[in-house]
Amino acid sequence: MKKYIPFLMVPMLCMGAISCQDEEESTYSLQVVKSEAYFQAKESKGYIVLSQSGNFTASSSEDWCQVTCKQDSVLLQVSNNTSLEGRTAIVTITSADGSQKVPVSQAGGYFRSDAGQDTFVVNNKQQDLAYAIKTVFDYESSTDASWITPNIGSDGTTLSITSNTSGAPRYALVKFYCASLNQTITTGIYQYETSDFLGNWTAQWQDKSGKQQQKPIQLIADESHPGQMVIEGLQDGIRIPVVAYGNSLAIVTNSYAGMFNSQYQVYVCGLSEDNIIYSKEKETVARHYFCNPEYLNDKLSYPFKADSTFQDGKKMGGFALSAYKNNQNMGAINQFLNLELTR
Structure with missing residues (x-):
């Protein structure tokens, strides 16, 4: 008499076989338990911890990542990454039961x-x-x-x-x-600070004809206006007002500079790099012609520069002293292009 195994029992037997096989693979296959495999650019050490000890080998795909096998771990040592780009190595861990590939990453170096x-x-x-x-x-x-x-x-x-x-x-x-x-x-x-500019200086500038001029001047405190200074000696009979500008100082356009020949009022007007004078009635916005120390050729120099361009876009390269009478512009009595101080 023939014996038959019920059809419904076949899947159950297969499932039992598969379950045993999975359990066996889980018991003996090589697995990574944890790892420290991401590094900054500086040379450093890390590790990969495995699910079993001994009887495995490890290799790295890149020379900058060195590996050493010890008990249940693979010890990692990476060298400095002097490139801006990050990099990746692959560590392959092999045993009789199989292998695992673990990526090791290192960030790029920067300073x-x-x-x-x-x-x-x-x-x-x-x-x-x-x-x-x-x-x-x-x-x-x-x-x-x-x-x-x-x-x-x-x-x-x-x-x-x-x-x-x-x-x-x-x-x-x-x-x-x-x-x-x-x-x-x-x-x-x-x-x-601004007070460090007080004292004797030599002023250098270009006049209207383009000739280089030089003259001794003094920067002194303005007793009538506390906290401000004036330049004496740059123009005979005129004390050019100077204001604090950050830690430095500045000559301000459209500012009143006193009387000339007892009949003309003198104002500071802007001067473009190509010697065009911008009178106070034409250029109503005040510009600062400031002096910041610059270290050049192993010494400090003191050139003046403008804080902005004129309204027509031209660069300010200096200033002019313009005479006014009855609010009428009578013309410039002098102009100073590329002013610089030395001492």
Whole structure:
């Protein structure tokens, strides 16, 4: 007599076989339990922990990622990534039961300033200036100035600046060097206040004919207007008013400069780079012709520059002293293009 296995029992037997097979594979197949396989650009170490100990090998697809097998782990060691681009290596772990491929990633290297500017102007007080630098690499900071001390921290460098009692503006260059990337960042520090401009100077400028002129002048406090100064000596008999402009000073267009020959009122008017005078009735918006120290050729220079262009778009290159009588413009008594101070 033939025996039949009921049709419905076949799937159940198959399911039982599959279940046993899955359990066997889960017990003996190689699995990654956890890993630390993402790295910043700086050389570092990580690991891959496996579900079994010994009897496995590991290899890396890239030379910058070295692997070592130890008990139930694969130890990772990555070198510095000096490229801006990130990179990836594949670590293959193999045993008798199979293999696993684990990606190892490393971010790109960078050394940059987040300060947002290349130079800083600070007042004469003792202070700390934070200079933000972003990098995972070590770096060093240096300066030739005895009045600045760099202190490197986790988020950048703090520049400790001593008070300036010299009575004159001063400048220093600070360098930040990252040996791992062979990159250098530099920043300039100016320290001064408006009062440092008081005293004797030599003024240089171009006259209307383009000839270079030179004359000794004085910047003195304006006793009749506290907090302001005047330039004496640039034009005989005229005291040109000067105002504080940030830490520096500026000559302001449309400002009254006094009497000339006891009958003319003198006003400061803007002068374009091509010697066109912009009278106060034509150019009603006041412009600042300011003087900021600039460190050039191993010394400080003091050129004047305009804070904006004229309404017609032309650049301001200087100023003129225009004479008025009964509110009528009688013409310029002098003009000063590309004014610069030295001392």
